[in-house]
Amino acid sequence: MAGLLDVFKMSLEGYRKDLVASILFGLGIAFLRMLNLIPILGAFIMAYLGPRLWSWYYNKTIGNINTNLNVAFSIWLKVHLILHIIYIIALIFLFLALKDIFMLVSAVSGYALYGDIGALSNLSTYIYFFAILLLGIILLVIYILFMYTLYGSILGKVTEFKIYPEKSAILFIYAFIWGFVFGIINGILGVLPFIGGILSTIFLLFFMYPMIELIIANKAKEL
Numbered sequence: 001m002a003g004l005l006d007v008f009k010m011s012l013e014g015y016r017k018d019l020v021a022s023i024l025f026g027l028g029i030a031f032l033r034m035l036n037l038i039p040i041l042g043a044f045i046m047a048y049l050g051p052r053l054w055s056w057y058y059n060k061t062i063g064n065i066n067t068n069l070n071v072a073f074s075i076w077l078k079v080h081l082i083l084h085i086i087y088i089i090a091l092i093f094l095f096l097a098l099k100d101i102f103m104l105v106s107a108v109s110g111y112a113l114y115g116d117i118g119a120l121s122n123l124s125t126y127i128y129f130f131a132i133l134l135l136g137i138i139l140l141v142i143y144i145l146f147m148y149t150l151y152g153s154i155l156g157k158v159t160e161f162k163i164y165p166e167k168s169a170i171l172f173i174y175a176f177i178w179g180f181v182f183g184i185i186n187g188i189l190g191v192l193p194f195i196g197g198i199l200s201t202i203f204l205l206f207f208m209y210p211m212i213e214l215i216i217a218n219k220a221k222e223l
Contacts, residue, residue: 007174011214014061015207021060026205028053029213036080039091043084047077054154057210058217065155072153078161079146083139090135097128147171151220167223174219175212182208 015022032049036042051072058065148167152158186208190200 004174004177007215007218008178010218011211014214014218015210018060021057022210023206025053025057025213026207026209028057029209030205039088040081040084043077043080046080047073050076051154054151054213054217057213058154061214062217062221067154067156068159071159075149075153075158075161079143079150082142086135086139086142090132090139093128093131093135097125097132100125100128144168144172147175147216148220148223151216155217155220157220157223167220170223171216171219175216178215179208179212182211 032046032053036046038045051067051069055065055067055069055072145163145165145168148164148171149158149162151171152164152167158164182203186200186203189203190196192199
């Protein structure tokens, strides 16, 4: 099995194979992720356009990727709908927390700020934020569990809605390690005077995004 450096080398070769496609793919990912923030509708957009974008890029860089778009759409839609349901619940808790904070800030009575009402409002705010944190963790865990399912459907290795915990965990570890390394580089670029923000954005969109996706794909191919 290919190790961390082997997968990186394979991914770098694929990235350099078509630089224009890599740049366009990085921009496409950023655009799709913004659209994916739209509750429910974003799940349908991601399920339809995601497999097409990823399959196009993988064929440009890795080659010989035969994606069944109908299967991929079905799998991506189910996974993203689950994620969106949790996401919407988290948004509701966020709204409640912000409403609580607004009520506290707007209170003019010392009793409301420091008495029983204020204490109850503070408690409910903490509960809401704890719920948001918990939902965020659940969201991450579910995404990790379905990582191989999502990428496998694009690579033609997965044809059904099913969880592959071990394979997904391996993909997440590879993505996390290289994401951490690239993140450090991105952070260093970001603190450079004057042009740091521009260099950081270019690195993120045009190198980090495509490379992480290639690393995941190359690792998924051998699992």
